[in-house]
Amino acid sequence: MVDYIRETLELMQANLTRTVLTLVGLVVGVAAIISIQVAAAGMAAAVNGAFRGINMNTFFIFPKSTQGSTQRANLGLSDLKLLDRNVPGVETAIPFGQTRTIVSAGHQHIMLKFGGESYRRFSTAPVVAGHAITRSDVENATPVCVLSAKAYKRLFPHAADPETVLGQSVYVGPKRYVVAGILGPATLSTASLGFDINNDVVIPYTTFYNDYQRGRPLFGIQVLGSRDATLATLEANAKRVLSDAHGGSIYQTFDFGFFTKKVDGFFGVIGTIVGAVGAISLLVAGIGIMNILFVSVSERTREIGIRRAIGASRATILIQFFVEAFVLAFSGSLIGMLAGLGIGELAQQILIARISGTIAALPWTQAILLATLFATIVTLVFGTLPALRAASVDPIEALRYE
């Protein structure tokens, strides 16, 4: 087998121009498909990664505004307990509420996003000093707050260390909150999309309710599902539980899957289109390979005759031409694959990494396996006819052939 491969490589070298021209089609086709796939995967990963700042098992539930009695559909604190108890997989449910407001600390007065949080956290940013909102903070509605990395930096620009800020106060209007914890930056944040889902300053949701929401129906409820729960099931159950409790009122839910699905769909479409174009170029490339093999068979009729006379069986000749087809197809698709990965990586470095700071891992092993698989298919589809023709050469005729 090694000898066949060596012989084919020598043959390719002897007809270098022809070989290169034949392989160009294959290389370009494969490279186009792979580079777009890599770039698209990188884009999708970057955009989806942007949502990783928030726990992805989060959803929001609101009364539908267009229905008979909005009065009856109004949500209250009792609904939080209802969801907590009656919907399996709910970790915590808190009133949805956030506001952009001026937060002050010392001489700093900064417009920041301000909202409620539970002791089971919606944010995934790490705690770098102090602690997050605790269970007793929630139960006692204590006036404490946790600052995001951005809020810390802007409210306490001169602090040497986050630890020194703990126990200091920040004010929202006349209301005073004691800093209990500081967060670090989330590994990925929605800020790269132009907006940030997480609040800059959070206080216990009970405190937020008491200070800003009391006496009014809740705008909506923010629910955190457990890791192993399915969002679709959670949402359906939550809607049913609330609807039963509110006399058949209608509720709607919202989650980030909507975004990620859109993103995946968008890149899926691009991938399909490029895939189709690539497939056509590969078909043409395959026919090119078939052509070069046919030329090779008729050019080497005499050689085949010699080999047959010397003792090669039909099967041996068949194998020889299959190996030739495979070596051609494999070298073409491997070069294309590597070029594609290179271009894809470059696209990621230049375009995507700049936006999101992330690079999707390149599927090297997969690419080589894929190149092998692809070369095998090309060999079988486009190499069979020439190989059969080579094997059916009549040695007597071939030796007479000048």
Add this chain to the structure above:
Amino acid sequence: MNDIAIDLQEIVKTYKTGSIEVQALRGVTLRIERGEYVAIMGPSGSGKSTLMNVIGCLDRPTLGNYRLDGIDVSALDDRALAKIRLEKLGFIFQGFNLLPRTDAMKNVSLPLFYAKVSPKERRERAQRALAEVGLADRAHHRPSELSGGQQQRVAIARALINNPAVLLADEPTGNLDTATSEEILSLFKSLHRSGRTIVVVTHDEEVAERANRVVRLRDGLILSDTPTPHGHFSEGSVVQREAIPQS
């Protein structure tokens, strides 16, 4: 060990060209013993090429029986015939038929490749075979870099490498000038002396008379089968005869 190298019994070969049937061989019975040097002669259309193809296991007889080195090859399939050609036969052609892009060494070792011999042993045996035909220093030359006589000697080395039962040559000097022909024919002679069985198909009387036995064909039948005069000569006189053109 089998004393009979080639045993053809009532071989008939019929070709169909459209509706016309051509009988190329019409009942050839021929027995060639081990160690013989036989020339097969005949005008074109006499069936000598067909006979050569049948003997060479490139073609199967329509009727009749053919035993090569004791093996009945008339009923073998393609794979088995390829194996017979590989192990029992060595071909030498008029047009040399070397692989053009391949050096002498590789050409000579090609049969060993099909016999699945290891690359190392292939190289060693090819080197030895090339030395036997006097081309040890041309191992890495391509056919285009060799003279006609040298090419034919490479072909002879290739034919010998598997130690075949029969060496089958088709007009081996047809493309060579007189001096080179003489060179090749004396190589044949020494191969014969070392015990090889050689069958030469030719229309050249001078080539035929070097053999020990001449079989003449006409219209698909054996016309005559006679020993050549020097077939009866002693070893010594044969050596003398071929010493002259070489000097």
